[in-house]
Amino acid sequence: MQPVISRVSVTLRGAARRVGRAARRDWQLYVLLLPAVGLVFIFCYLPLYGIQIAFRDFKAVFGITGSKWVGLKHYADFFASWQAPRLLLNTLLLNVYGLLWAFPVPVVMAILLNQLELRRFKRFTQTAIYTPHFISSVVMVGMLVLFLKPSSGLVNIVIEKLGGERMDFMMLPQWFRTLFIGSDLWQHAGWNTILYIAALTAIDPGLYEAATIDGATKTQKIRFIDIPHMVPIIVLLLILNCGAMMVSNTDKALLMITPGNMSKSDIIGTYVYRMGLQNGQFSYVAAINLLVNVINFALIVTVNQIAKKLNDTSLF
């Protein structure tokens, strides 16, 4: 007995001394970390404590911990409501259709950009296609509203000149996803080429030279050199994107939602904002938000695991 205890205590003392020495040597590192840790704590970790209102009937007068527990009542309410399937489906479909467009377009653009030989034109093009990325969502939707306005929008004026009828695009549910995804493409497709272009730039120029000498055409070079080199990053990004299939782009959807297009544009994020901050149903909305966050968490962790596995075995 005795020797065991003393051995343990020696190890403990050793560990304590090591920690003490590390702390003396590195305390400045911890101080440098402190502001970031503190800010993240306030804005990310404190709210986790507030999640409990999802299982309570929150009343401001009683505070968070003083409000009554109601268990899963809010979930029962949500799934009994007619909005539940519509909200979940709208959120999912907006992301799925978005990915179907937003994913391939930058890949194709990167390949074609890489084949441009006029260097100044190429640089100008790159600068131009990155620019819309920096426009705010308010301005983006503002431009949509202005261009598509039934009274003065250029699009409607052209439609009328061509013999068509003016349409209030922002009010029509069948146009919501097209406009949402289309404007996303306009803004970000160019910017999203950056990673692919980086992958193409890393290719050994000797490969192209050899291919040229062997008489390969440009399309053959794309097919047998470019695409194989891009596959790892394509797969990785595709998998990671799949982790965001239930994420709401509330920022933009909230700007584009109108009384007319709600049957398609009402997604989890806009519903949470409307019912929570405008109608004050804090607990109900917190419960829905929590559910979606848990789904998102599970999805992201899963796709990260998959990506890690692929990275180890087949990627680099």
Add this chain to the structure above:
Amino acid sequence: MTAQPRHARVKRKIGKTHGDRIFDAFNLAFWLAVLVVILYPLWLVLIASVSGAEALFAGKVWLWPVDFSLIGYEAILNHSLLLRSYLNSIIYTVAGTALSVIVTMMAGYSLSRAFAGKKLVSLYFVFTMFFTGGLIPQFLMNQRLGLYNTVTLMIIINCVSVWNLMIARTYISTSIPNELHEAAVVDGAGHFTYFFRIVLPLSGTIIAVLCIYYGVARWNDYFTALVYIRDETKYPLMVILRQLIVQATSGTALDTLMGFFGDGKTISEAVRKAEVVKYCCIVVSTVPVVLLYLQMQKFFVKGVTIGSLKG
């Protein structure tokens, strides 16, 4: 970005196949079309902002400004709430970005070094990328902390982006040689001295990247203010723009519009002029960001690839 020069030269020597020439022609046509699609909307906003209201409504403004006038910009200069919000946005952006960059660089430096508990600290940050409390718990907590409707909140909220933190960490650990640290330690420097005297001065690129990422995100953000700010005088520009342009059909927005031309003119005339003003608003809110981007372009691309390929 430019992997081509060598192989392009070789190709010119050998000569292009017929197929390659067709490919190049189609490729060029494709990119010209893309450029039109990308640039035309921006051009349209620009010319609409300096055109006359009547011409705009008649659809005459599509290639060049018609009935050139600056009434829209004049109206902006006379609109005190808009100017106030512009100033607010500058304050939030400058103060918030400065705080974000210094806090991120400090933490990024720490995470680039080895110390006890580093794994745990990394997990602490990364977890917040994956899981959040949600809008309402966040709102309740910030309200309880007394941050609702304060300038402080607008500056310190979302101060640390974990993504940017990882970019900073990767940059510091890959671009600043470790020998410098060893030499500094031999000379008796602690982490503070090393960080402030050696690391920061050598991190110009990454600081520029962080400034732009954080700065643009702050300038463009309207949602935070929508949730947390009640006083009009504290609104940032984007919230006012949202009211003016996106929500302009509702009654309150029309009142705001009338504020521009509250000099007894008819509503329809005011609304028409307000249309021009909206284009001007887009220009004055977007031009600073785009100019900044064009200035800093080379840093940007570097930043994106640092974070994603090596991180």
